[in-house]
Amino acid sequence: MKTVIHPARAVALAFLFAIVAGTLLLMLPAARSEGVGAPWNVALFTAVSAVCVTGMAIVDTGAYWSPFGQVALLVLFQLGGIGLMTAATLLGLMVNRSPRLRSRMFTHAESRSLGLGDVANVARVVIAVTAACQLTLAVALTLRLHFGHGQPWADAAWSGLFHGVSAFTNAGFSIHADGLVRYAGDAWILLPMMLAIVIGGIGFPVLHDLRHRLRDPRHWSLHTKLTLSGSAILLAGGFLAVLLFEWDNALTLGPFSLADKLLNSMFMSVAARTAGFNTVDIGALTHETWAVHYFLMFVGGGSAGTAGGVKVGTIAVLALLVIAEAKGHADTEAFGRRVGAPAQRQAVTVLVLGSLVVAVATVIMLRLTHLPTNEIIFEVIAAFGSAGLSTGITPDLPVAGQLLLALLMFMGRVGTITLATSLVLGERRMPYRYPEEHPIVG
Structure with a gap:
């Protein structure tokens, strides 16, 4: 019997x-x-960071x-950026094509705007959008x-090509030792990169939906x-928080002018969610700004895009659940x-x-090193959320410790997709239900 891989x-x-393959290539x-x-x-860490479009570098x-x-x-x-978008989208379509699983809400929520067309056509559209955005930015x-x-x-x-591809895929790699610090005052560099980061990280299902129903x-x-x-909400909140906490730093x-403060605060808010670029020294940020980064990096971007994290949709569903519970709905x-209800359970599971x-991972890393706890937390969340930033x-x-970060990058980048899909595929109706009881919560 032929074995079918999940x-x-x-x-x-x-x-x-x-x-x-990337590790062997970089060892040449x-x-x-x-x-x-x-x-x-070094080759392994760099390959993991590149394939998982994280941007961390040693x-x-x-x-x-x-x-x-x-x-x-x-x-x-x-390949990591295109592969992730294509894989997430196609997995959603594969699950949604099955008549038995048509009501599985989580993956359906990621692919419903795409329709059920040929998966090869979907892949071609993903690649076409990627190529067009990257070429324009480059x-x-x-x-x-x-000229400037x-x-x-x-x-x-x-x-231009390297940073353009790196921005759209949310990889965060830069060929400059200081990242993008040298361009901190150049809106003609930072604004296009911010736009590419948002487009790549918002998720292909959203782009497809907007393309047809803008x-x-x-x-x-x-x-x-x-x-x-x-x-x-995340971008605006991150922008205001960074501006507030770093204004006098x-x-x-x-030392920046008002216009540059606004520009760089917005760039940090955008990049913190998954891109990994920096225009200032991350290690010099205030602890309050680090805390803001913890949240933004952990949440990440949209589903089936180039972003990492537990995804905006997950947090949105949980926020709606909390609001409904508070209102007694x-x-x-x-x-x-x-x-x-399945989407709510899956969101809780992904978050937990x-x-x-x-x-x-934080506890293990603290055991392996003697570095400050807040810096370790920053590093761990940045790796898991595919943000790529570092103090x-x-x-x-x-x-x-570096191998642990590599494992986190892989888990954070691939695990959220495989977890969500496994939850959908594994869902089934039981022929019986146990008596209901309400334990005390809170």
Whole structure:
């Protein structure tokens, strides 16, 4: 009998295969600027970070890796970004195509705006949108780098392409040692990158819905409405919080003009949710801003996009559940629609398991190092949420700590998809129900 691999397992195996291939590729002498093969732990960590589009690095990407190595990295996070979007979308369609599982709300919520067309066509649309956005951004950055910063055409084109792909895939890799700090006052660089980060991280189902129903918001799917409204609240809240807590910080926004403070506060709010770029020293942020980052990185972006985290839709469903419970309503409702009980249970499960992973990993990391707890928490959440930001301690971690971060990157990037799909596929009606009883809660 032919064994059929579970779709969710196939996604995890595909990512593992890409990580192994990327590690071997980066260990080649040609991939390193010094002409000597990179150590296995450096190659493995970098490959995981690239394939899982996280952006964490333990070496200087621009100086350590040769042009060949940088191209390899670009290919890895390009495949990771496109692969994640395609896999999540196609998994949703595969589940939704089954007549027995048509009522499974969680995956249906991710794919309902897509219809049930040929999966190959869906994949082609994902790739087309990705290519169009990345090419547009690459051209815009190239022109700005050449005319605004005096870079030669070749250097401007490569930097524009690398950062354009990295921004749309939410990978967060930069070939500059200081990230994007040198562009902190350049709105022509930061605004297009913010737009690309949001488009890539909002999720393909939302983009597909907007493409077909842009002028008719009444017919947007509930998933689209929750993702857009939730993302707007997070972006605005993050912007105001960063602006408030960093306004007088002499090491970050303090010396900036009003316009640059506004620009960089918004960029930090956008990048914190999954992109991993920085225009200021993350290690110099106030502890209050770090706390804001904890939340933004953990939540992440939209489902079936390039973003990480537990996803905006998950938090939105939980928020609606809390509001309904506080009001004493039997149903959880939003925008004239009722959220199904399966979606609520799955949202709770994703949040609880995600929180458990972060808590356990934090304890283990504290055991492995003697670094401050708040910096360890930041590092762990950044890895799990595929945010890629760091206070600067990543290169100083022991190999065991770096491997733990690599595992977190993989779990945070692949685990949320496989978990959600497994929950849907595993749901079944029991032929009996136990007597109901209400334990005391709260």
